[in-house]
Structure formats: C-alpha cells, structure tokens
Amino acid sequence: MDNDDLRRGKPTNHKVFCEDIAFLAGDALLAFAFEHVAISTVGVKPGRIVRAIGELAKSIRAEGLVAGPVVDINSEGLTDVGLDHLEFIHVHKTAALLEAVVVLGAILGGGCDEDVERLRKFAMYIGLLFQVVDDILDVTKSSKELGKTAGKDLLADKVTYPKLIGIEKSKEFAEKLRSDSLELLQGFDSEKAAPLIALANCIAYRQN
Amino acid sequence: MDNDDLRRGKPTNHKVFCEDIAFLAGDALLAFAFEHVAISTVGVKPGRIVRAIGELAKSIRAEGLVAGPVVDINSEGLTDVGLDHLEFIHVHKTAALLEAVVVLGAILGGGCDEDVERLRKFAMYIGLLFQVVDDILDVTKSSKELGKTAGKDLLADKVTYPKLIGIEKSKEFAEKLRSDSLELLQGFDSEKAAPLIALANCIAYRQN
Numbered sequence: 001m002d003n004d005d006l007r008r009g010k011p012t013n014h015k016v017f018c019e020d021i022a023f024l025a026g027d028a029l030l031a032f033a034f035e036h037v038a039i040s041t042v043g044v045k046p047g048r049i050v051r052a053i054g055e056l057a058k059s060i061r062a063e064g065l066v067a068g069p070v071v072d073i074n075s076e077g078l079t080d081v082g083l084d085h086l087e088f089i090h091v092h093k094t095a096a097l098l099e100a101v102v103v104l105g106a107i108l109g110g111g112c113d114e115d116v117e118r119l120r121k122f123a124m125y126i127g128l129l130f131q132v133v134d135d136i137l138d139v140t141k142s143s144k145e146l147g148k149t150a151g152k153d154l155l156a157d158k159v160t161y162p163k164l165i166g167i168e169k170s171k172e173f174a175e176k177l178r179s180d181s182l183e184l185l186q187g188f189d190s191e192k193a194a195p196l197i198a199l200a201n202c203i204a205y206r207q208n
Numbered sequence: 209m210d211n212d213d214l215r216r217g218k219p220t221n222h223k224v225f226c227e228d229i230a231f232l233a234g235d236a237l238l239a240f241a242f243e244h245v246a247i248s249t250v251g252v253k254p255g256r257i258v259r260a261i262g263e264l265a266k267s268i269r270a271e272g273l274v275a276g277p278v279v280d281i282n283s284e285g286l287t288d289v290g291l292d293h294l295e296f297i298h299v300h301k302t303a304a305l306l307e308a309v310v311v312l313g314a315i316l317g318g319g320c321d322e323d324v325e326r327l328r329k330f331a332m333y334i335g336l337l338f339q340v341v342d343d344i345l346d347v348t349k350s351s352k353e354l355g356k357t358a359g360k361d362l363l364a365d366k367v368t369y370p371k372l373i374g375i376e377k378s379k380e381f382a383e384k385l386r387s388d389s390l391e392l393l394q395g396f397d398s399e400k401a402a403p404l405i406a407l408a409n410c411i412a413y414r415q416n
Contacts, residue, residue: 020281023231027238028274034242035265038258046254050246053261057243066236073228 030060037104044108052107059100068093081159087128095127102196118184119196125181126200132174133206135160136167146208178204238268245312252316260315267308276301289367295336303335310404326392330404333389338411340382343368344375345416354416386412 014022034053041049058064072089075081102123106116135153139162143150153160161170181200185193222230242261249257266272280297283289310331314324343361347370351358361368369378389408393401 018281019227021278023234024274024278026231026235028269030235030238031265031268031272031274035262035269038262038265046258050254050257050261053258054243054246057239057246060239061236061243064236064239066232066239070229070232073226 041108048107048110052104055103055107056100059096059103065092065096068096075159083164086159086161086164090128090131091124094130095124098127098130099123115188122181122184122196122200125177125184126203129174129177129181129200130203132161132170132177133203135162136170136174137206137208138162139167141208148208174204249316256315256318260312263311263315264308267304267311273300273304276304283367291372294367294369294372298336298339299332302338303332306335306338307331323396327404330389330392330408333385333392334408334411337382337385337389337408340369340378340385341411341414343370344378344382345414346370347375349416356416382412 012022013025017025033056037049037053037056041052060066068089068091071085072093075085075089099120102119103116106119111119137146138150138153138160141150152158153163161173165173178200182197185196220230221233225233241264245257245261245264249260268274276297276299279293280301283293283297307328310327311324314327319327345354346358346361346368349358360366361371369381373381386408390405393404
C-alpha cells in the first residue's frame with residue numbers, strides 16, 4: 001500500500017491479489033459489462049441493444065479507452081509533450097468512458113441520431129473537463145483537501161494543463177468546456193437534461 | 209525470449225512490449241470481439257445477436273474463461289490437486305472458449321434451444337479432450353516433434369492427467385471424450401456437422 005491507499009484504507013487489487021489476478025478480474029468485469037447490457041436490458045428493441053453494445057465496445061478498444069493509457073505509458077520521460085498530445089491522452093482515458101455512458105443512455109432511451117451525436121460531444125467536453133479540473137486541483141489543493149496526495153503530478157514530472165498553459169488559462173479552459181457542454185444540452189427536455197447539467201457542474205466545481 | 213519463443217521465432221507480446229501494454233492489448237482485443245459480433249453480423253435477427261453476445265460474455269467472465277487461470281495460479285505449489293480440480297481448470301481454460309465458438313455459431317445459424325445445448329456439451333467434451341491430449345503429448349513426444357519444449361509439465365511439477373491416472377487411462381479417457389462428442393452430433397445434417405466431426409478428430413489425433 002502507498003500513502004494514498006493507507007489514507008483511504010483501500011489497498012488496490014493488484015497489491016492485495018497480485019498483478020495476474022487483478023488483470024484477470026479486469027477481463028471478467030469487462031466481459032460482465034457486455035453481459036449486463038445484453039441480458040438485463042428490458043423494454044428496448046434488440047436492434048438498439050446491438051447498437052449500444054457496438055458503441056460500448058468501440059469506446060474501449062485500441063482507438064478508444066485503451067489508447068489513453070498506452071500513449072500515457074509510452075510518453076513517460078518524453079520532454080516534448082504538447083497540448084494536442086495531452087488532450088489525446090485525456091480524451092481517450094476519461095472522455096471515452098463518459099462518452100460510452102452518455103451515448104448508451106441516449107441509444108437505449110430511444111434518441112435519434114442527431115441527439116446521440118450532440119450528447120456524444122457533450123460527454124467528450126465533460127470528460128476533458130474532468131481531467132483539466134484534476135490537473136488544477138493537484139496544484140491548488142492540499143493533500144488533506146483532496147483526500148489523496150497533492151502535487152503528485154509535479155513530483156512525477158507529469159505533463160499537465162497548468163504546466164503547459166498556466167493555472168489561469170487552465171481555469172478559463174475549464175470554464176469554456178463547462179459552458180460549451182451545457183450549450184449542447186439546450187433544446188432537450190429540461191427535466192431529462194437536468195441530471196446531465198448537474199453532472200457537468202459537479203465535475204467543474206468539485207473540490208477533490 | 210525463452211527457448212520455445214526462440215525456436216518458433218515468435219517472442220510473446222509481454223516480452224516485446226512490456227506487461228502493461230500486453231494487458232491493454234488484451235483488453236482492446238476483448239472489446240473488439242464484442243464489437244465485431246455487434247457490428248459485422250449480417251442477415252441475423254437482432255434478438256439472436258443479443259443472445260450470442262450474452263453467451264460470449266458469459267463464457268469469459270468470472271465463472272467462465274477467467275476462472276481457469278485464476279484457479280490455476282492459486283493451485284501453484286498445492287500437493288492435493290485431484291481430478292475434479294484439474295478438470296475444473298481445463299474446462300474453464302480451454303473448453304469455455306470452444307463452447308463460446310460452437311454455441312455462437314449455433315445461435316447465429318438459427319439453431320433451436322435443444323440444438324444449442326447439445327452443441328454446448330459437444331464443445332465441452334472436445335475442449336477437455338484438447339487438454340488431455342496436450343498432457344499426453346507432453347510426456348510422449350520429443351521437443352522436436354512438438355515444436356515446443358516437451359516434458360515441461362513434469363519439470364514444472366504440474367498436475368496432469370498422465371500423472372493422476374497414468375498414460376494408458378489418459379488415452380482411454382481421450383478416446384471416450386472423442387466418441388462421446390461425436391455421438392452428440394448424430395441427427396444433425398451430415399454436411400453441416402462435417403466440420404465439427406473433423407474438429408473433434410483433429411483435436412484427438414494431433415501429434416503436436
């Protein structure tokens with residue numbers, strides 16, 4: 001357990017059960033996600049379920065969620081990581097997952113193609129927003145406030161938004177992502193959109 | 209690379225690209241399997257595609273394919289591994305995969321429930337057969353004949369069928385699995401069943 005694990009009282013799986021078992025648990029959970037959508041979805045036409053499963057798979061595979069950590073690992077020690085490179089990692093690590101969550105809801109809920117694509121863009125914005133806010137919190141909060149070690153990115157010499165464009169511009173970028181994401185929700189039924197608006201604000205204004 | 213890798217001229221991924229990347233590649237391929245079924249299946253009713261995806265997922269998750277290596281890893285160094293234990297590992301490591309392959313074909317091909325369940329049993333038999341034959345070849349063939357190091361199981365002190373019940377009884381068991389599997393194919397259209405019969409014989413009589 002490292003300090004963060006100890007603080008949270010939660011050691012990670014690969015430390016408790018060894019790496020092999022932790023990776024196998026990951027495979028099992030990955031398969032379980034597909035099983036859950038295939039078996040437990042009720043009241044939705046099978047054609048929409050198949051489309052949702054295709055989306056879920058696409059969000060994970062080599063050009064999706066997996067690409068983020070791969071580029072991240074291969075970027076360790078690089079000195080010329082720019083904004084595009086950083087955005088690629090963040091979009092693929094976090095935004096791809098949020099995209100799947102939001103888009104699956106839209107497909108299974110009966111959204112038309114235009115709705116699905118607008119919500120896809122919304123999810124990408126709030127996914128990137130999550131990472132920008134993460135980078136900002138790492139340099140502006142104490143470990144106690146975060147509930148995990150602050151300043152980790154600096155220590156690990158990791159490329160972050162504050163490092164590349166400064167704290168103020170990072171905050172401006174975060175605010176732009178938040179307002180652009182909310183703009184995409186205009187026109188939707190306000191009651192149905194409420195949880196998505198709350199999600200965007202929660203990601204933008206979180207303190208840890 | 210170990211000797212087997214060198215002989216085949218094919219180092220494994222985790223040695224060439226590091227473990228993290230190899231595991232991520234596995235996740236990507238796992239997701240791609242689901243994507244392929246969801247997106248590339250043509251001429252099949254969506255309801256059957258959803259059922260096939262559910263089967264594929266079930267064959268992988270904690271009670272499926274993943275259970276084999278987990279029990280295998282946790283059995284290292286155990287001295288009281290019996291036949292049931294060994295069969296559990298083999299059924300979950302190899303048979304679960306063959307089961308998915310055969311059952312998916314049956315579902316997507318329009319088989320009724322009874323057909324699907326008979327073919328599921330057939331696949332389990334030939335999956336177990338594959339492992340029993342593997343164990344036999346390991347102690348009866350030279351490294352040159354196998355194309356990989358012979359006697360590996362003995363060296364690794366691994367529990368195998370020949371070790372638990374002897375070579376002759378292992379061969380009898382393999383023959384029983386072969387004939388029982390072929391019996392399950394009786395009644396099917398002989399042209400359609402031909403590739404499955406060939407598969408069972410190929411697994412039973414392979415020399416490496």
